[in-house]
Amino acid sequence: MKIAVDAMGGDHAPEVVIQGVERARDELKDVEFLLYGDETKIRPLIKNDERLTLVHTTEKINSDDEPVRAIRTKKNASMVLAAQAVKNGEADACFSLGSTGALLAAGLFIVGRIKGIDRPGLMPTLPTLDGRGFNMLDVGANAENRAAQLIQYAIMGDFYARDVRGIKAPRIGLLNNGTEANKGDELHQTTYQLLSELPGIDFIGNVESDSLLRGVADVVVTDGFTGNATLKAIEGTAKSIMHLVKDAIMNGGVKGKLGGLLLQKQVRGIASTFDVSSYGGAVLLGLKAPVVKAHGGADADAVYYTVKQIDAMVKGQTLTKVVDWFSAHPVTAPKD
Structure with missing residues (x-):
């Protein structure tokens, strides 16, 4: 399993992101991470680069950016690249502590909706x-x-x-x-x-x-x-x-x-x-892959639990079951 990480999103990034990811990496032996962000800030924080791949970019989405415009214009932003990795099949899921609106836009316009789902919902x-x-x-x-x-x-x-x-x-x-x-x-x-x-x-x-x-x-x-x-x-x-x-x-x-x-x-x-840190992040349900938004002020523990949350979703094939259900029951959620 590979998880794409927006390492620059959030109030305390990239420190808490790297700390939480390394803790999860040490426990989940079959999970790899793609870290997107500024290498000059991230590299000194990494204690052990086992199963960590760092993709350098200095561009990121700020909290005051207009979400949809930011996703469309900041093509090399850490959040955009993480979502793109999921779309391209390079990662199974992604998460960010950054802008909620921007991550929602990235999920919709880059990762894409499951067929049969009208509008994905945000679920903590x-x-x-x-x-x-x-x-x-x-x-x-x-x-x-x-x-x-x-x-x-x-x-x-x-x-x-x-x-x-x-x-x-x-x-x-x-x-x-x-x-x-x-x-x-x-x-x-x-x-x-x-x-x-x-x-x-x-x-x-x-x-x-x-x-x-x-x-x-x-x-x-x-x-x-x-x-x-x-x-x-x-x-x-x-x-x-x-x-x-x-x-x-x-x-x-x-x-x-x-x-x-x-x-x-x-x-x-x-x-x-x-x-609520032990519960992980809020999942954008209805997308083709797990996209999870952790709180902007999250600490390393919250990041760790977010990774475990994603691990459970992927291994439990939750979204595959959702896809199969809606394929078999196209009229259960009628247009009203």
């Missing part, structure tokens, strides 16, 4: 209180969706949860403003009906946002606008909770600091619950 794995986590898509690849596309997300999310997360019968939920079958607008009511009639998945019905962190579903299906807003609300809430806990300890005088010391293990447990 998010935390739950029991530590199992859940997948949610779409969280921002599309501003709006049709019911047929949400059906496609449910099917792809089901395959991913089985292959990568090892869940035998993933519970599929539709994010809505109530649990009743008749809740929501026309999009949600139509999607609910189609999911109810879809064989081979465990559709549990509508789920509300206040139950997501309690693990009500393994895969949550939603439109891109709602998914993105929900994702940011979860991230913001987690950060706020940890800020309040820290503030209470630091500004609570002697008693507060003593209490913090006594509860140190428990506080670390809370922080660990909301730490």
Whole structure:
């Protein structure tokens, strides 16, 4: 297996990228890496170049670049070359910590969509209180969706949860403003009906946002606008909770600091619950090969887990199963 890496994307690249890749390389003996980026910055960071091939380029896509234009004009950017390697069959997958919009554009225009998938969806794995986590898509690849596309997300999310997360019968939920079958607008009511009639998945019905962190579903299906807003609300809430806990300890005088010391293990447990680095990156599902976006502020651990995530997808032949399913069921996700 070969994984193409945009070594220059992200807030702390290329240091954390190389550290995470080398850790994964040392554990996964059958994985090779193509590293795209500035050799003068990357080479000094490499401790062992076994199964690492460095492709030099000084061009990269910046966070303030217009995504589609950047992909089309910066032909030698590290992200573009990584995606091109996948298209050309030189790599089985690629990932980046860089611009989300640019990676989405690279996935669509370079790697390409699976036949039968209207619009790929962006899917992260998010935390739950029991530590199992859940997948949610779409969280921002599309501003709006049709019911047929949400059906496609449910099917792809089901395959991913089985292959990568090892869940035998993933519970599929539709994010809505109530649990009743008749809740929501026309999009949600139509999607609910189609999911109810879809064989081979465990559709549990509508789920509300206040139950997501309690693990009500393994895969949550939603439109891109709602998914993105929900994702940011979860991230913001987690950060706020940890800020309040820290503030209470630091500004609570002697008693507060003593209490913090006594509860140190428990506080670390809370922080660990909301730490998503061990889940890897967000997958752009619906493309011909795995394209994964890790958080721009990711550390070396997050990069390591992203590589393991890709390894599981490729070895589990997740996308091959998706392709086969849609080839055999072309009418299951009808145009609406």
